[in-house]
Amino acid sequence: MNEEYGHEPDVPLQSVARVSVVYNLKKQAGSDEPDDKYEEYDPIATVEAVADAVGAYGFSVSLCEQDDDFAARLAEQKPQFVANIAEGRGEARGREAQVPCFLESAGIPYWGSDAVSMAVALDKLLTSRTLLCDEIPVPLCACFKQEQDLSQLPTLFTERSRFVVKPRYEGSSKGIFSDSVAHTPDEAKEKIRRIWGRYAQPALLEEYLPGDEITVGIVGNGRPSVVGMMRIVPVEQREEFLYSLEEKRDYLKRIRYEGPESIPTSVRDQLGRFALKAFQSLELRDMARVDFRLDCDGTPRIIDINPLPGLSPEYSDLPILHRLSGGEYNDLVRSILRSSFSRNGLAFPARGSR
Ligand SMILES: Nc1ncnc2c1ncn2[C@@H]1O[C@H](COP(=O)(O)OP(=O)(O)O)[C@@H](O)[C@H]1O
Numbered sequence: 493m494n495e496e497y498g499h500e501p502d503v504p505l506q507s508v509a510r511v512s513v514v515y516n517l518k519k520q521a522g523s524d525e526p527d528d529k530y531e532e533y534d535p536i537a538t539v540e541a542v543a544d545a546v547g548a549y550g551f552s553v554s555l556c557e558q559d560d561d562f563a564a565r566l567a568e569q570k571p572q573f574v575a576n577i578a579e580g581r582g583e584a585r586g587r588e589a590q591v592p593c594f595l596e597s598a599g600i601p602y603w604g605s606d607a608v609s610m611a612v613a614l615d616k617l618l619t620s621r622t623l624l625c626d627e628i629p630v631p632l633c634a635c636f637k638q639e640q641d642l643s644q645l646p647t648l649f650t651e652r653s654r655f656v657v658k659p660r661y662e663g664s665s666k667g668i669f670s671d672s673v674a675h676t677p678d679e680a681k682e683k684i685r686r687i688w689g690r691y692a693q694p695a696l697l698e699e700y701l702p703g704d705e706i707t708v709g710i711v712g713n714g715r716p717s718v719v720g721m722m723r724i725v726p727v728e729q730r731e732e733f734l735y736s737l738e739e740k741r742d743y744l745k746r747i748r749y750e751g752p753e754s755i756p757t758s759v760r761d762q763l764g765r766f767a768l769k770a771f772q773s774l775e776l777r778d779m780a781r782v783d784f785r786l787d788c789d790g791t792p793r794i795i796d797i798n799p800l801p802g803l804s805p806e807y808s809d810l811p812i813l814h815r816l817s818g819g820e821y822n823d824l825v826r827s828i829l830r831s832s833f834s835r836n837g838l839a840f841p842a843r844g845s846r
């Protein structure tokens with residue numbers, strides 16, 4: 493039944509009639525909240541785009557926000573499968589595992605990685621350690637939890653000349669601003685304290701990787717495959733570039749996305765290999781986006797792994813990179829759905845067959 497263990501199904505595939513899309517809805521931050529508080533959440537247009545793409549296969553699709561009434565609403569909808577795009581509630585580093593845990597406890601199959609992989613991938617320090625164990629290149633990294641940790645700074649600055657200061661478990665470039673590179677221990681201190689104050693979590697200091705930024709999309713399970721990759725290039729060239737919160741919010745003006753043809757073949761091969769190895773190292777499922785920067789020698793290093801990549805057909809990186817490789821949004825959703833159905837022993841219907 494489960495592809496992960498290599499068993500051929502010897503029971504008939506289950507058919508699915510009802511699917512719920514589970515999500516967190518983007519809200520306006522209150523005047524007493526940081527303005528990026530709900531940055532990771534989705535606008536209703538994205539939820540509807542996912543629901544429409546899933547609905548093309550004839551399922552009865554319901555929308556289910558992960559809010560206070562989540563459990564009761566899900567019990568009413570009785571889904572036989574969940575298309576999960578929920579980032580989770582609150583600020584804890586396990587938040588992306590909330591919906592997977594809940595669905596596991598209720599015995600409802602869902603697309604995407606399981607709770608453990610979700611939680612590890614959100615924590616950039618644990619991710620980096622896991623990848624290192626599998627000899628996958630990552631940047632030099634140090635974690636700062638409290639004032640006394642700041643004493644590591646002078647030594648770190650003898651090893652590298654500049655560092656990105658980022659929150660340990662955020663996404664969507666939360667906490668990464670255009671001034672997040674530190675060039676001296678004093679600058680680093682100030683930026684580390686800014687993360688502590690604003691996000692109430694440890695700060696990571698990561699070696700600044702000066703080369704190209706490239707993100708790689710993966711879909712599948714037993715034999716996952718690369719569905720595209722793209723270079724993320726600032727419209728205005730500059731010596732130091734971060735795909736920061738400000739850049740992401742204003743991507744139409746500030747960013748150019750370039751397809752795989754803009755990446756030398758040898759680098760493309762390395763990116764594909766490292767991305768797939770990372771997918772397997774973290775035991776991910778169905779989909780992921782892996783973010784890289786090239787180091788000063790041109791070696792791709794992984795800075796971030798997203799098992800729950802944004803699925804906005806308009807502005808999310810995975811659909812954009814898939815499009816730049818010639819793919820349509822609905823086909824991307826179909827591949828994710830297919831992969832998950834197969835893993836869960838569910839029958840995948842022909843488009844609109846019900
Ligand atoms: N070590 C690094 N070197 C250079 N740029 C980095 C580094 N880490 C992060 N960045 C920049 O910051 C952006 C956001 O960081 P990332 O770790 O991907 O966090 P998020 O989970 O918010 O996407 C990246 O897309 C990249 O532009």
Ligand SMILES: [Mg+2]
Nearest residue numbers: 664665783796
């Ligand atoms: Mg990223």
